Amino acid sequence: MHIVILGAGYAGLRAAIDLDRLLRQSGRDDTVSLVDQYPYHQLVQVLHLTATAAMPDKKAIYELAPLLSGSGVQLVEGRIARIDPVGRLVQLTDGRALAYDRLVIALGAETAYGRVPGxxxxxxxxxxxxxxxxxxxxxxxxxxxxxxxxxxxxxxxxxxxxxxxxxxxxxxxxxxxxxxxxxxxxxxxxxxxxxxxxxxxxxxxxxxxxxxxxxxxxxxxxxxxxxxxxxxxxxxxxxxxxxxxxxxxxxxxxxxxxSGGIRGPELLAASGLPVDSLGRVVVDRYLRVVDYASIFAAGDCAAIPDSPGEGTVPATASYAMRQGTHLAQALFAELEGQAPRSYEPLKLGELVSLGPHYAVGNPLGVQMSGYPALLAKKAVEKYYRATIEGPLA
Ligand SMILES: Cc1cc2nc3c(=O)[nH]c(=O)nc-3n(C[C@H](O)[C@H](O)[C@H](O)COP(=O)(O)OP(=O)(O)OC[C@H]3O[C@@H](n4cnc5c(N)ncnc54)[C@H](O)[C@@H]3O)c2cc1C
Structure with missing residues (x-):
């Protein structure tokens, strides 16, 4: 089987690394391809630090090739133009096309301008x-x-x-x-x-x-x-x-x-996939795109049902990354002929920095502010780096 993952962000990279590990551990020979427009993985959640010279530039990105060199993941650098969900093809802007058996869409979000002139x-x-x-x-x-x-x-x-x-x-x-x-x-x-x-x-x-x-x-x-x-x-x-x-x-x-809002990438609707009012592809509790059994989606580009009565899962890196892990396990289960588990959002809370010495948030449901909150935020970032570059990868 050829599993193609679109987008090497928090959701896509995690899905690729975890799925590849599961496949190799079980001795399967399925192929995982990871497609991104850039040769690097971006830590989007630190970009405000890059924009204000608060962090060396190199710390906001990871070159993908060395990151994946010990894995079986095939890296494809290219910009996705369109998905053909019926023909099971992904078209790149340079004319190349990738055929897939299973597709994971993890393309993140685009800026929503809300029809404000100019x-x-x-x-x-x-x-x-x-x-x-x-x-x-x-x-x-x-x-x-x-x-x-x-x-x-x-x-x-x-x-x-x-x-x-x-x-x-x-x-x-x-x-x-x-x-x-x-x-x-x-x-x-x-x-x-x-x-x-x-x-x-x-x-x-x-x-x-x-x-x-x-x-x-x-x-x-x-x-x-x-x-x-x-x-x-x-x-x-x-x-x-x-x-x-x-x-x-x-x-x-x-x-x-x-920074007035985000929406799903325009190519999703243009590809004929089901999207919500924010242009995000609509998935079920298994992260499977409605009406397309071979396509899954995760992260900011997906409208994922939250707990009953709570709308959709928030667009944050921490949810995106865990959705990537969930998808890797779900796809592997499917390959092994097992029933998939539904995705249950794990609410670990969020932290937002407000300047170089202060943050506010609710990690694990605890209201927190000030420097301790900033330290907690830095610890979360450090943990994330370890999950992609270090022994946790
Ligand atoms: C400044 C800022 C600060 C943030 N801070 C936090 C925070 O503190 N905590 C938190 O949890 N969340 C934070 N967020 C939100 C978080 O970054 C996003 O929720 C997260 O990046 C979503 O992950 P993703 O995998 O869905 O998408 P992304 O990480 O955006 O990855 C999408 C990938 O798809 C690729 N891609 C997109 N379109 C194409 C195309 N057409 N062809 C090829 N490749 C394509 C992109 O290059 C990218 O690599 C912040 C966001 C911003 C902008």
């Missing part, structure tokens, strides 16, 4: 390593330009960063940016007094998934760092260096980051 054209995003580097270079260029002018009005625009969306990405980026500002001004010569960071959120609260205690803690922590948090603020349009909010009020910023 959002796609005039904002930067933080979803990939390349985008993180681009964002950092853009900010450095604005600060460098600010250092070269004595026009304080121009300086203020150049040194203002507006972040749209107060979820995981927006809050973490805002916090790190505030932590970076001193160094950035020292290195570029830009005046520290003109730094502005605005976090714009359309609802009444930041990080709503944690409940009101975390929302207030996050607001306070960001405020202490000098981030201006604008709640209940709807972005109606984006123009070059400008946001129009709440009935034509204007916020000028040379750097505008869109």
């Amino acid at each position: 959002a796609r054209e005039h904002t930067l995003t933080l979803h990939s390593y390349e985008q993180a580097i681009r964002l950092r270079e853009h900010i450095v260029a604005q600060f460098t330009a600010a250092a070269k002018t004595s026009d304080t009005k121009a300086q203020r625009v150049l040194m203002t960063t507006a972040i749209v969306g107060g979820g995981y990405t927006g809050c973490q980026l805002a916090g790190e940016l505030a932590g970076w500002a001193d160094d950035l001004c020292r290195e570029t010569g830009a005046p520290r007094s003109e730094v502005r960071i605005a976090l714009v959120e359309r609802t009444r609260s930041l990080l709503p998934q944690f409940g009101s205690w975390a929302t207030l803690t996050a607001e306070q922590a960001l405020d202490n760092l000098g981030v201006s948090v604008y709640l209940d603020t709807l972005v109606e349009a984006v123009e070059p260096q400008m946001l129009r909010v709440n009935g034509q009020r204007v916020l000028r910023a040379a750097t505008i980051v869109w």
